[in-house]
Amino acid sequence: MNLNGSEIGTRHNPNGTRRGIIGGSGTDVIDTMVAEIQNVPGDDCCVLLLGYKEQDVNPGFAIEDAFMFKDFTEPQLQEIFERKLNDQDLSATEKAKQVALGLLSQRKNCPNFGNGGEVENMLTFAKDRYLKRQASQPSNLSQDIVLEPEDFDPYWDRDRHAAANLAQLFEDVVGCKAVIQKLGEYQSIAQGMKASGLDMRKQIPTSFIFKGPPGTGKTTIARKFGQVHYDMCFLASTELVECSASDLGQTVLFVDEAYRLSQGHFAQEAIDEVVGLMTNEKFMGKMLLGTNPGLSSRFSEDFILPNMSSTRCLELLDKELRGSKVVDQGLLDPSSSLYEEMLRIIADMVNLENWGNARDVKSVAKRLARSAFISAGKAPLHRFMLMKRRRSWSHRDATSF
Known part of the structure; x- marks a missing residue:
């Protein structure tokens, strides 16, 4: 059944003909389906709907009777990864496997994580990089495909250069030595935990508050945090999503001029929504910057930026x-x-x-x-x-x- 276009599917009538169900828009399509699907004994059609629990469309669907599929755990993703390697006659070095599983762990934080599909996409890109790498080294051609770390992530060892990148990243910012020092400490923690095979996410904070007068670099510094966390191998990309108070979600949430959340007709609703999302275990540790007394305990790190001397x-x-x-x-x-x-x-x-x-x-x-x-x-x-x-x-x- 195609839910992406206006033509939803066909239904068999008792006389053997097929009647199309057409809708002019997404809402019309769903409403038509609700009317057509009676779910009574003797009905001659079987309808399968696949979608996301949070994206409710029509209360007429019996969502309480749905089969719920949870996100795969990291051990399950590892099993899927190993099976796909075997099914496609591929092999990978142990280091390459560690890098691949690390990528999956990073991407699990994204709201659109594709689970098994994500593993397949990752392998597709890895094979493409492998072929390009082999083409550039014809003397090293091999009949067996053995994937290396750089096939999964071309910058898999970027954390080795994190300190140098940090200094270069902030070289155009005046008066932020305290910020650089704190971020350098995070980098050292990340490297130490990675070397010990531990999950750095348990020690590296993901929620920060920037305080300071106008023009002290709050916005400039905040915009660099995607790169900082990427260099620590904490994130799978450097993407930073800047949002207004009504646009919540994605990889890193950066609400500039957050004090505006306390102004306007719908201010309290916006703040309550942020509080609710921060409390929800699904979003714990994934949201940045907000303003409300109930949020203060959820932000472990403050960066205080004083007036410039x-x-x-x-x-x-x-x-x-x-x-x-x-x-x-x-x-x-x-x-x-x-x-x-x-x-x-x-x-x-x-x-x-x-x-x-x-x-x-x-x-x-x-x-x-x-x-x-x-x-x-x-x-x-x-x-x-x-x-x-x-x-x-x-x-x-x-x-x-």
Whole structure:
């Protein structure tokens, strides 16, 4: 029976003819089926419906009488994997099998995990990579197919480079040493547990709260967490799904500006839904960021991002200006009069009520660069230009940037 199109199937009439059941839309199709299926003795049709329990469509279906199939456990997935290898005359090294089972374990966290179908898809991709690898090494051709770790996951050993990747990932973020240090600890835990054959998911947190004033890097840092967890071999992909309060689910849930969940007509319903999902064992440990007193105990890790110091702001200002080919060596020379004067002005700006930290520093840098190019072509920014601009900053509100 095809449930993907408008033509649902056929029914045998007593006179031997076949009558099609057609619907113009998904709802029409389901309603037609409910009307056609009487489920009475002597009925001459047999209908099989296959679907997902959570995706209820019509209360007319006797869902309480359905056969319920649970997700396969990891031992069952391993058994399916071994059987499919044998059925397809394939073999794999022990390390390759570990990588394959690790992938299945990671993908089990996804809401659309395909169980046995996922195993088949994984083997299909592995065979394709194997053939490409063999084609590039004709001298090593073999009659027997022996799958290697890289056939299942081309980056299966990426955790060996996680520390270097972490430093590179955050090199464009100013003032996040505490965050990098904490994530480095998670990487060490993950490597140690993996070496001991233990499940790292029991120790690595998956729920975080980012707190801090505007412009301190909360959104920027949060967007990098998919890559961080991927490098630890915690996730099967780097995918990060950004959602509004009404879009819950997927691999990593990232609700930006979560305080909005406490505003609006349906705010309480949204918060109650998040609380319910976090309590549900099926979703435990898979949801990120929300705001409600009932959720606080479910988030084990807080990242507190304070206001950027005047020194950090000056470093960022210099970095942004250099990115526009606007340079003044005095900006990073603590012994220069320019450095002292700029530090004092930025310190005054930091104390403004609406100061936006990195966001406003970048706005200031753009204005400075624009002035430099207008006044001096594309020549380096001279000190007198900074001196000229800085006098106006101290009299402005941060919102003007």
